[in-house]
Amino acid sequence: MPTRPPPRRRRSRRRSPVRPRSRSPRPPLSRRPARRRRRAAPPRPAASSRRPGAKKAVTRKTTASAAAADPRFENGPLAVIDCEDGQVSAYCVGGLVLDVPAKSIPALVDWTLTEARLGQARLHRHGRDADPILVLTASALERYGLPAALSDEERRAGRLAAGHKVVKQIERAGLQLTQRGFGPWARVYRDPEGSRRRCVRLCILPWNALDAREWDKKDDPQLPTMHPAGLARYLGLYAARVMTPRGSTATTGLELMTALRPPTRAQKDEATGEFKPAFNDDAITAKYDVVPCEVPDEHPILKDAGFARHHIRTPAEMLMEEPYDWCRPLTDEECANPCLVVVDINMSFAAAANGLTVGLNGPTHLTASPKFDPALPGSWLVDLSHVDLSRVQINGRTVDGSRLPSPFTPKGDHPTGPAWYATPTLAYAQELGFDVAPIEAYVRTRTGRYLDPCTSGCATPMWPRWRTWASPPTSRDRSSSRRWRGASRSTPRWRCWRPRSRRPRRAPSANCASAAGARCRTTSPTRRWSGGRGAPTSGPPCSRPSASACTAS
Known part of the structure; x- marks a missing residue:
């Protein structure tokens, strides 16, 4: 038999002791760096406002800095205007800093339209490019003669007074303001040149343009x-x-809804050969009649329906599909537990609206106790007072849900009589094993998945743009940093970010909750109905109270 060769002996290597490296304490973070480096500029005409001999700034590559593929918007979608030692600078995405030669607001707008190369490409091939955004800091307001804060009267009006010197400068320069005037989000524009828009949006940070509750x-x-x-x-x-x-x-x-589902497109007329606007089939393009049970308070249609001016409507007169606002006292058994586990579903409005079927046409009134159809979105007047949550049928089993809030009222109370409900709420009642017998209804016969990201003709899906913030593993820029001091494996990912690399976590979720949720039908605080025929707020065409109620339900 062949014998195995003897095993080889490993040589023992002596390693020199490693000397620990002494780390010098890091200097504290200041608001402004000691040295400001600027990225080198490509060859431009002599009239450019960039400084000659600029150096490249050392910055991390992000998705936002790499997304500027369009040469028209090579400097990003926006810029932050700041003034330091009399020099006005525009801080762009990716660490680029531009020198701003403008000495007034009209000159700043013209510089943005001609030299800044700011903006964002359209999200849909039938849409339009986004206007450049200029975020003005407190030092920039002082430099351009704007007040550091609005007065009480101006804050209530939401704009500067018409006699302010900056407003007069804009008028003398041939620029125009929208009907909202010069407020926290001002739009200053010139007449378009052909199909090219010439508009700049001003975001005035000290005037609470970015609300802390949302941003x-x-x-x-x-x-x-x-x-x-x-x-x-x-x-x-x-x-x-x-x-x-x-x-x-x-x-x-x-x-965002309108940008991803533009109402019109350019269509060529075969007879004349000219392009004319035509409506898109996958967008909400028209406004239809509303019904009294779906409109908010102080709507003019309520006067024709026989309601008094300040009448407080009941659930039998108004569709009250709102997010939960419910609580109950703890039981003795629950108080004996050592801890309380809270589960929060991130981006719940986006998950509810994904694939939701909404109405795309006007309402159809059904009377004489119509049969409930879960395929028709709309509002139904139903009496659910017979619902007993202690005998809920789930997959053939009887479950006691008396400790949970009622899913049929915003406050979690038990229904006491007939009330208006959205279609998803009644479909859930049928799923739980309860009878649904409508008294009357307002339904939409033409339906569609308007918020579905799989709709054809859309270059950028709608809800994935919000869901990328809801799932941190799918976003490269939201990855954790192990080098952050104090981080451990049990530390949440969002707490492992560096202090300088702040990400907007609240704003995308607030976008979805505000746009697709029940708050879409809230009236504007600056425009109230005064007895005329016009609605308090006309709103965009994509604003539908029935669709908002379906999402909230």
Whole structure:
């Protein structure tokens, strides 16, 4: 038999002791870096405003900085305007800093339209490019003659007075303002040149343009004291994940719906050979009649329905599909437990709206006790007072759900009589094993999955743009950093981020909740009905109270 060779002996290697490296303490973070380096500029005409001999700034590559593929918007979607030692600078996405030669607001707008190369490409081939955004800091307001804060009267009006010197400068320069005037989100524009828009949006940070309840931490706001470069990165990431900010989170969410489902497209007329606007089939293109049970308070149609001016409607007169606002006292058994586990479903509005069937046409009134059809979105008047949550049928089993809130009222109370419900709520009641006998209904016969990301003709899906923020493992920029001191394996991912690399976590979720949730039908606080025929707020065409109620339900 062959014998095995003897095993080889391993040589023992003596390793020299490793000398520990002494780490010098890091200097504290200041608001402004000691040395500001600027990225080199490509060859431009002599009239460019960039400084000659600039150096490249050392920055991390992000999705927002790499998304500028269009040469028209090579400097990103927005810029933060700041003034330091009399020099006005524009901090762009990716660490780029531009010198701003403008000495007034009209000159700043013209510089943005001609030299800044800011903006964002359209999200749909039939849509339009996003306007450049200029975020003005407190030092920039002082430089351009704007007040550091609005007065009480101006805050209530939401704009500067018409006699302010900056407003007069804009008028003398041939520029125009929208009907909202010069407020926290001002739009300054010139007449378009052919198909090219010439509009600039101004986001005035000291005037509470970025509400801390939506864009920041309410208890500890960070945006007012953030460095302009960090603020540009913060908003640039939001623009890359969702879209360029257009105002509040609700306004931005509705604008995203319109940008991804534009109402019109260019269609060539075979007879004349000219292009004319035509309606898109996958978009909500018209406004239809509303019904009294779905409109908010103070709507003019309520007067024709026989309601008094300040009448408080009951659930039998108004569709009250709202997010839960419910609580109950703990039992003795629950108080004996050592801890309480809270489960929060992130982006619940986005998950509910994904694939939701909504109505795309006007309402159809059904009377004489119609049969409930879960395929027809709309509002149904049903009496669910017979529902007993202690005998809920789930998969053939009887479950006691008396400790849970009632899923048929916003406050979690038991229904006491007939009330208006959305179609998903009644479909859930049937799923739990309860009888649904409608008294009357307003339904939509033409339906569609308007919020479905699988709709053809859309270059960028709608809900995945919000869901990328809801799932941290799917976002490369949200990965954890083990080098952060104090981090451990049990530390949540979002707490492992570096202090300088702040990401907008609240704003995308607030976009979805405000745009697709029940708050879409809230009236504007600055425009109230005064007895005329016009509605308090006309709203965009994609705003549907019935669709909002379906999402909230």
